[in-house]
Amino acid sequence: MNDWMGEDESQEIHKGLEGIYFTESKICKVDGQGGRLYYRGYPIEALALKSSFEEVCYLLLYGKLPNKPELNNFISGMKGERSLPKEVINLIKETSGRAHAMDIARTAISILPAYDKNAYDASEEANMGKAVKLISKLASIVAAIGSSSRGRYTAPDNSLSHAENFLYMLTGKKPDKEKARLLDTMLILHAEHSSNASTFSSLVTGSTLADLYASVTAGMATLKGPLHGGADEAALKMMKEIGEPENTERYINEALNGKARIMGFGHRVYKTYDPRAKIIKAELELLQNDASKEVSNLTRIALTAEQLMVEKLGKTKGIWPNIDFFAGPVYTWIGIAPELFTPLFAASRVPGWCAHIIEYWRSNRLLRPLERYTGQVDLEYIEIEDRE
Numbered sequence: 001m002n003d004w005m006g007e008d009e010s011q012e013i014h015k016g017l018e019g020i021y022f023t024e025s026k027i028c029k030v031d032g033q034g035g036r037l038y039y040r041g042y043p044i045e046a047l048a049l050k051s052s053f054e055e056v057c058y059l060l061l062y063g064k065l066p067n068k069p070e071l072n073n074f075i076s077g078m079k080g081e082r083s084l085p086k087e088v089i090n091l092i093k094e095t096s097g098r099a100h101a102m103d104i105a106r107t108a109i110s111i112l113p114a115y116d117k118n119a120y121d122a123s124e125e126a127n128m129g130k131a132v133k134l135i136s137k138l139a140s141i142v143a144a145i146g147s148s149s150r151g152r153y154t155a156p157d158n159s160l161s162h163a164e165n166f167l168y169m170l171t172g173k174k175p176d177k178e179k180a181r182l183l184d185t186m187l188i189l190h191a192e193h194s195s196n197a198s199t200f201s202s203l204v205t206g207s208t209l210a211d212l213y214a215s216v217t218a219g220m221a222t223l224k225g226p227l228h229g230g231a232d233e234a235a236l237k238m239m240k241e242i243g244e245p246e247n248t249e250r251y252i253n254e255a256l257n258g259k260a261r262i263m264g265f266g267h268r269v270y271k272t273y274d275p276r277a278k279i280i281k282a283e284l285e286l287l288q289n290d291a292s293k294e295v296s297n298l299t300r301i302a303l304t305a306e307q308l309m310v311e312k313l314g315k316t317k318g319i320w321p322n323i324d325f326f327a328g329p330v331y332t333w334i335g336i337a338p339e340l341f342t343p344l345f346a347a348s349r350v351p352g353w354c355a356h357i358i359e360y361w362r363s364n365r366l367l368r369p370l371e372r373y374t375g376q377v378d379l380e381y382i383e384i385e386d387r388e
């Protein structure tokens, strides 16, 4: 122990908090070596194939799969929260196109306490209600941001599922069943991922006993970055720059020779193939011969780039595709614009954030790590007139 200013220099610094456990959780298991992912113990493959986003939200929040009456009740609760306050719709109309969709979505979420009489009720029951509100309203907010480019807000349709209603509000048209099914799968795959940066950020805010809206707003701010939720938009941008499938090899080689990062590859925890990316890849393979040249080109570029990267970095350095790499072409096929990718990611992840914050509050402790000070002390204050 170095007693100078109480700094303990024997303590190792864990840059990026890598390898640090800060709490226990029963929500999600990421097996980064085995390439497995479980929500509340259920393998992601089974949930992606058999479940619905609504059911996964219930599972994450309540810790068990619902029976039929429980699920129906939960779905009715979600439907009851789809509509948006007119001020939020106006905010979206006023600001659309003037800031990134993620900034607008985050701002819209942070004002929702103004329309919730239980906003500051800290009971678990009230927080579960707020979680349902946040899940439903964030999807409507993202759809409204997307539809504002058409200049028209479409009110929700409660005869539709969560994914179908999102597409309906986005396009103003009854959604294609297959596109809604694939969107539902994407929502499930993005719903939760243990203590990733945005979940951790929402927990830091929650640990101060700020409310659920504030905590989710913090999570959204953190998700925006290209090293996290912004990676899918950045990966699609790269695929568009590549343009034609035959340019892929040259582009990837030049990028890697120039030490550039290929967005959608690498992960702090997965040191093998991300199981979510495997599921999306299988869906993407079906789109290679899609009638739209844009979709088939993007799909082929993505699959060629993936093969090259697996050869060059996967097998040698353990850098494998993550969920964000294949998402862009899939969303393009569904009809979702690139600027909506990250807010849509937030709309998928909000049940995970809420489940974690509510769980953490059961044994809350303020999150407050240390930094080792390496600056000077006891400097003499010099009046401004006397400074050089």
Ligand SMILES: CC(C)(COP(=O)(O)OP(=O)(O)OC[C@H]1O[C@@H](n2cnc3c(N)ncnc32)[C@H](O)[C@@H]1OP(=O)(O)O)[C@@H](O)C(=O)NCCC(=O)NCCS
Pocket: 226, 227, 228, 229, 231, 260, 261, 262, 263, 264, 265, 266, 267, 268, 269, 317, 319, 322, 323, 324
């Ligand atoms: C996600 C990410 C931040 C995890 O990074 P990390 O655990 O901190 O790993 P590091 O940044 O220390 O990278 C380790 C090595 O792999 C390389 N690397 C990591 N991701 C890479 C990528 N996407 N493309 C090329 N090289 C990559 C780094 O350059 C570094 O190489 P070096 O050891 O020769 O310096 C990182 O992989 C990344 O930036 N990926 C792209 C963004 C992305 O897809 N994010 C979504 C994650 S779900």
